[in-house]
Amino acid sequence: MAVWLMKSEPDEFSINDLKHRQRENWDGVRNFQARNFMRQMALGDTVLFYHSSCKVPAIVGTATISKTAHPDPSCWNPESKYYDAKSTLEQPRWEQVELSFAGKLKRPITLTVLKAMPELEGFALVQKGSRLSVMPVAEPYWHTIQAKMLFES
DNA sequence: GCCAACGTTGGC
DNA sequence: GCCAACGTTGGC
Numbered sequence: 001m002a003v004w005l006m007k008s009e010p011d012e013f014s015i016n017d018l019k020h021r022q023r024e025n026w027d028g029v030r031n032f033q034a035r036n037f038m039r040q041m042a043l044g045d046t047v048l049f050y051h052s053s054c055k056v057p058a059i060v061g062t063a064t065i066s067k068t069a070h071p072d073p074s075c076w077n078p079e080s081k082y083y084d085a086k087s088t089l090e091q092p093r094w095e096q097v098e099l100s101f102a103g104k105l106k107r108p109i110t111l112t113v114l115k116a117m118p119e120l121e122g123f124a125l126v127q128k129g130s131r132l133s134v135m136p137v138a139e140p141y142w143h144t145i146q147a148k149m150l151f152e153s
Numbered sequence: 154g155c156c157a158a159c160g161t162t163g164g165c
Numbered sequence: 166g167c168c169a170a171c172g173t174t175g176g177c
Contacts, residue, residue, distance in 0.1 A: 007163090031162095031172075053163050111164080129170040131162045 002045045003137040004037065005059070005125060006099075007052040015049050015061040018101045027072045027096040028082040034134035038097050039069045047099055048137060048145065050125070051108070058108035059145065067098030103151040119144040 006026065008014070018024055029035055045065040051058055071092035074082040087093040115126045123141045124130050137145070 009163090033172090057164070131171060133162085 002040070002042065003048065003139075003142045004041060004045060005048040005050055005135050005137050006063075007050045007133040009053045010051045010060075011054070014051065015104050018049065018061070018063060018099065019104055021101075023066060023098055023100050025067075025072075025096045025098050027074045029072070029096065029134060030082060030084065030094060031133060034132055035069075035095055037134045037136060038095055040136075041065045041068060041097050043068060046102070046142075049099075052133075056108065057111040059105065059114070059149075060108045061104040062102040062149075062151075063099040064102050065097055066100040069095040069097050072096040106150045106152050109145065109148050113148075114145075117144060 013024070026038070029038060043065055047063040047065065048059050049061040049063055051060050072082070072094040074080040075084040075087035075092055075094040076089070077083055082094075084093060111126070114120055114123075120126050120141055123137070124132055124135045
């Protein structure tokens with residue numbers, strides 16, 4: 001089972017939104033590297049839910065992959081802010097996965113804390129200039145992060 | 154295929 | 166709100 005990290009701006013879609021809705025299609029990814037990672041996701045994979053572009057950037061919860069990569073319909077919708085004129089029905093270009101809520105952390109693991117952990121050196125999230133919104137979490141990093149996680153009951 | 158210009162991300 | 170870093174686009 002693989003582990004991934006996905007970023008979301010809490011103003012747009014937060015861990016609480018996912019908790020309330022239980023399932024959500026992760027649409028709007030418009031970066032090829034991020035898309036390619038989504039294509040590698042398998043059913044049941046774990047996702048670390050990360051809040052970005054906010055006061056306290058942090059890992060705030062977990063989800064599981066409940067549907068593997070399939071075309072993201074927002075790329076065909078001219079009304080959508082994610083519309084992509086280069087996407088066609090034959091070649092959608094963009095894909096989404098479906099996430100299912102797994103848990104919310106009692107205490108978010110902040111980016112500041114993550115950066116201070118020497119075991120995470122090399123992890124894309126804490127690397128300077130890294131802007132990837134979807135990234136794999138290699139086993140040793142997952143192990144380290146998992147040890148810090150405490151879930152709400 | 155190079156690379157300058159532009160747009161976006163996201164921490165601070 | 167600033168700006169560094171990065172990705173994408175498009176002219177050549």
